[in-house]
Amino acid sequence: MKQTWRWFGPSDLVSIDDICQAGAHGVVSALHHVPSGAVWTSDEIARRHAEIATMKDGAPSGLTWDVVESLPVSESIKRRVGPWRDHIEAYKQSLHNLADSGISIVCYNFMPVLDWTRTHLNWRLSNGATCMRFDLTDFVAFDLFILNRAGAENDYPAGIVAEAKNRFAEMTDKRRAELERTVAFGLPGSVENLSLDDLRALLETYAVIDADTLRANLVAFLEEVVPVAREVGIRMCCHPDDPPFALLGLPRIMSTEDDYAFIMRAIDIPENGITLCSGSLGVRPENDLPGMMRRWGDRVHFIHLRNTKRESEGLPCSFHEAEHLDGDTNMVDLIEEILREEARRKAAGRVDWNIPMRPDHGQDILDDLNRKGQPGYPAIGRLKGLAELRGVMMALSARFDLLGAQK
Structure with a gap:
């Protein structure tokens, strides 16, 4: 190679x-x-x-x-x-x-x-190193309670939705803002600071x-x-x-x-x-x-x-x-x-x-x-x-x- x-x-x-x-x-x-x-x-x-x-x-x-x-x-x-x-x-x-x-x-x-798509850009590992990570519960919390996508709750098992609700309730304002920025980082043109409304509009085009x-x-x-x-x-x-x-x-x-x-x-x-x-x-x-x-x-x-x-069974799943x-x-x-x-x-x-x-x-x-x-x-x-x-x-x-x- x-x-x-x-x-x-x-x-x-x-x-x-x-x-x-x-x-x-x-x-x-x-x-x-x-x-x-x-x-x-x-x-x-x-x-x-x-x-x-x-x-x-x-x-x-x-x-x-x-x-x-x-x-x-x-x-x-x-x-x-x-x-x-x-x-x-x-x-x-x-x-x-x-x-x-x-x-x-x-x-x-x-x-x-x-x-x-990731939910963490610098997730800390036990040895002090950091890595990118996709946490399914965090992502569902973003989808349901930050993006507020219509019908999102129907896309996930009820258990994950309940976990996401609890996770979001425990998040600080700082973590909520960080999660929003991290997901948006994967958007084409994200350097232009696309907003949640921009993301909602893009998603609507695929309806x-x-x-x-x-x-x-x-x-x-x-x-x-x-x-x-x-x-x-x-x-x-x-x-x-x-x-x-x-x-x-x-x-x-x-x-x-x-x-x-x-x-x-x-x-x-x-x-x-x-x-x-x-x-x-x-x-x-x-x-x-x-x-x-x-x-x-x-x-x-x-x-x-x-x-x-992989950190969890089935699909979708968490991974780092x-x-x-x-x-x-x-x-x-x-x-x-x-x-x-x-x-x-x-x-x-x-x-x-x-x-x-x-x-x-x-x-x-x-x-x-x-x-x-x-x-x-x-x-x-x-x-x-x-x-x-x-x-x-x-x-x-x-x-x-x-x-x-x-x-």
Whole structure:
């Protein structure tokens, strides 16, 4: 696997210099300042390439921009309303411009309204480290008593509703405000401080869109853009839902292996692929990550290696971001399957045999606790995770004649 690192651009408190020192070989980035539905221009793309290629003192970093994460799919496209046709044309042009710059992998997601959802951004663990967490009771308390979503109580078991009522009654005003901000953090454009009314309005737009409709809209989107991606030499890969179960009455269509199987078969073109995120998919106990890699490895274009730990039974459930080798996913078995797929591709002469991966998320440890960087993306926590994953990769690579060939 090619070891990469997510970078949010010049404002990221983890610098290009830090990434070099972590030993990553490539960068995963995006033009977060460009609104959804707008074209990523060649000039903006070139600027990001230059930023990645340069250290603070002007020396070359040796890093390349290997994966776009994400080229966002606008809400208009997901719902096929408003300027959705213009947005699809802009998406196609962005693919052309990215390909012209040398990029060949584009990650995207099709999650409605919320890009991801947590209730805690810095939940304290027993060893003093912090991590992101989804607490189901807290989330239901938000849904019922902060958002006041109509009919929300019908979406949860009566026992959870009663627990949420008690939890909310015990919350301080400070915790209620923090919970509201944390959930809103997962909203596209949340840097613009979207309000509860904004969220309610967005949810209302999905009142007539069920999972079948949203899935049909995803297929229609891919029918338009995947042929363009194929033409220009880009492999597209869809990120799973995070978390992989329904929230706020919204449909979820990329949460299970069956969801991916449907999309891969609907658009049966190699460039229509998968971002295998072991953290998001691993929240569902029925998602067999090593098995998914065996069955669908041919279509896996990008890999997120992270681990989550379920705290309750059933779905939806509470969970938190675990250490990379210490969650519910057997990371050693998963990495072995990834390396087996790489060896198969290499033997077949595929140019994409070296699949990019990044150590996704991480716990805040040591100086991360003072740095206060992007939630979920600490410097030292990810460095620790990458070192652990790298050790597993090196130990297993000899079995597949891949030692020294991963850069």
